[in-house]
Amino acid sequence: MxxxxxxxxxxxxxxxxxxxxxxxxxxxxxxxxxxxxxxxxxxxxxxxxxxxxxxxxxxxxxxxxxxxxxxxxxxxxxxxxRKAISPAIHFGTDPSDLRSDAAYIYDVQNSQSLYSKDADEALPIASLTKLMTALIVLEGRQDMNEVLEVTRDDIDTIKHTSSRLPIGAKLSRSDMLHIALMSSENRAASALGRHYPGGLPAFVNAMNGMAKLLGMESTHFVEPTGLSPQNVASARDLSKLVIAAQAHPLIRQYSTHRNHVVNIGNRVLQYRNTNRMVSYSTWDITLQKTGYIAEAGRCLIMQADIQGRPIIMVFLGSEGKFSRTADASTMRHWLEKTRLPQLADATVATQS
CATH class of the missing domain: 1.20.5 (Single alpha-helices involved in coiled-coils or other helix-helix interfaces)
Known part of the structure; x- marks a missing residue:
């Protein structure tokens, strides 16, 4: 019991x-x-x-x-x-001749705006996006010797453009960055974004975070290649990006190389710079990036030494294949004949 x-x-x-x-x-x-x-x-x-x-x-x-x-x-x-611009690249000496929708010229040495045309309008920036892509990779202190592989995720589903990098191609992060900056290789830029900690979403968040940190108020990114017209920025914003990017020697070096060779295993690929101006003896370009999609037109950002001064030039929405180069030449000659001498005289007067 x-x-x-x-x-x-x-x-x-x-x-x-x-x-x-x-x-x-x-x-x-x-x-x-x-x-x-x-x-x-x-x-x-x-x-x-x-x-x-x-x-x-x-x-x-x-x-x-x-x-x-x-x-x-x-x-x-x-x-x-307007008359079409020939490959001979004829230029004027008056900023009113510019073919670009928006332009901004900035004197880095004096932190001074020298010229502005619709510089605060947010416009599609095409492959100028890759300059921010490079900045995020380098600011993230990623291993530049790590080998990255191109996959089907890197195929362009926005504009359906082709690429010389085949699926399965393996290159170091350094080579990917090199051809993305110099030759605007889209699959390389995509691979850089995918191999960021947290993947592509984290990379895009980092791009927008960096834009906010740099004070790029009219800027927004949705992907790292620039193929999407939803990647937008103003010309003034892009000058701030150039200032941040030029602090990295690799960006200056890779973006201004005339050509670069990569070995993808079964063959060697020769890449050339998308900006012919880097080979002109009359220009001293220290950083540059070109861009083009239909919605953005021809775009160009660069920093060049003009009369001993580091000058940033930004051109967005330029018409015609040679127009952005012609605009750069126009602004350079205008600066040399008009704007920079005035600044030099003002500096002398101040010192006296």
Whole structure:
């Protein structure tokens, strides 16, 4: 009898303990579900905010393009159609001759704006994006000798452009950065973004974070190659990016090399710089990047020494294959004949 009573008490104790465990487990599961639901709601709100911001920036860029198109139409009514620029690269000496939709010239030495044309309009920037891609890679202190592989994730699904880098090609991070900057290799830029800690989403977040840190108020990135027209920035913003990028010797070196050879195992690929100006003896270019997609037009950013001064030039939405180069020549001659002598005279007067 005593044994039966003992067993009965033991069974009841087990039932009580089991009930308590179930209750605790139930509470734990409920708490986890609530936390998960809360996190899901938080993620959805963040995604909604990001989507809203992207739409706002894209809408603003589209509005800027309409304004610029209206200016072109007004120009056409007043003076007729502009003449095409020949490969000989004829240039003027008046900034009003510029073919670019937006332009900004900045004197690094004196931290002074020298010329501005629609410099605060957010416009698509095409492969100028790769300058920020390079900055994130180097600021992240990633191993430049690590071998990265090109995969199907690097295929261009935006513009459906081709690439000389085949799927399965393996190159060091250094070589990927080199041909992305110098020859605007899109698959290389994509591979750099994918191999960032946290993958492509983390890389894009880092790009936008860096833009905010640099004070690039009109800038927004959605991917690292520049193929998306949703990558937008103003000419003034891009001058800030150049200042940050020129602090890295590799960016200066890689972006201004005339050519570079990479070995992908079964063959060797020869890459050339997309900017012919780096080979001109009349120019002393210390950093540069070109870009083009239909929505952005021809784009160019660079820093060059002109009369001993480091000058940043930014040109966005230029018409014609040679127009951005012609615009750079126009601004250089205008600076040499008009603007820089005035600055030199002002400096002498101040010192006296």
């Amino acid at each position: 005593a044994s039966l009573i003992g067993n009965d008490v033991y069974a009841k104790a087990n039932e009580t303990t089991s009930a308590k465990k179930k209750k605790v487990l139930k509470k734990t599961v409920a708490a986890k579900r609530a936390g998960s639901k809360k996190q899901t709601i938080k993620n959805r709100r963040a995604s909604t905010r990001q989507a809203t911001r992207t739409k706002r920036i894209v809408k603003r860029a589209a509005h800027s393009r309409k304004l610029i198109a209206a200016k072109r139409a007004s120009y056409a009514k007043q003076g007729g159609r």
